[in-house]
Amino acid sequence: MSSYPVKKPTQEATGTSQKIRITLSSRKVQALEKACKDLVSRAKENKVKVKGPMRMPTKTLRITTMKSPCGEGTITFDRFEMRVHKRVIDLFAPSELVKKLTAINIEPGVDVELTVADA
Numbered sequence: 001m002s003s004y005p006v007k008k009p010t011q012e013a014t015g016t017s018q019k020i021r022i023t024l025s026s027r028k029v030q031a032l033e034k035a036c037k038d039l040v041s042r043a044k045e046n047k048v049k050v051k052g053p054m055r056m057p058t059k060t061l062r063i064t065t066m067k068s069p070c071g072e073g074t075i076t077f078d079r080f081e082m083r084v085h086k087r088v089i090d091l092f093a094p095s096e097l098v099k100k101l102t103a104i105n106i107e108p109g110v111d112v113e114l115t116v117a118d119a
Helices: 029-045 095-101
Strands: 017-026 049-066 077-094 110-118
Touching: 017 029, 017 095, 029 049, 029 077, 029 095, 029 110, 077 095, 095 110
Parallel strands: none
Antiparallel strands: 017 077, 017 110, 049 077
16 A cells, blocks of 8 residues: 555546636736736636736837927927736636636726637
């Protein structure tokens, strides 16, 4: 007899679970964090293995333009920037639960991308 405990088969061992990667991006950090929190809490209620939210680097898009439309006068510039924040959540769940987990209300301005791969 071995002294190691016998592992019970889980959903991952049976091969029915899939790796689901949810990528959320937005210009508003509060809306993005709220959507991440809702997704993770709903996944934990259904006893799904969750990794994340992982913060990806913020993309800063910058545009510099001259204030004067004709080019005459003093040379002054306006600098505009837009920041795009991104979060990644990995779920390991059966495909039946995917629709149930992602059926939440997300604020406008939050983009959701869902990628499904076999775990």
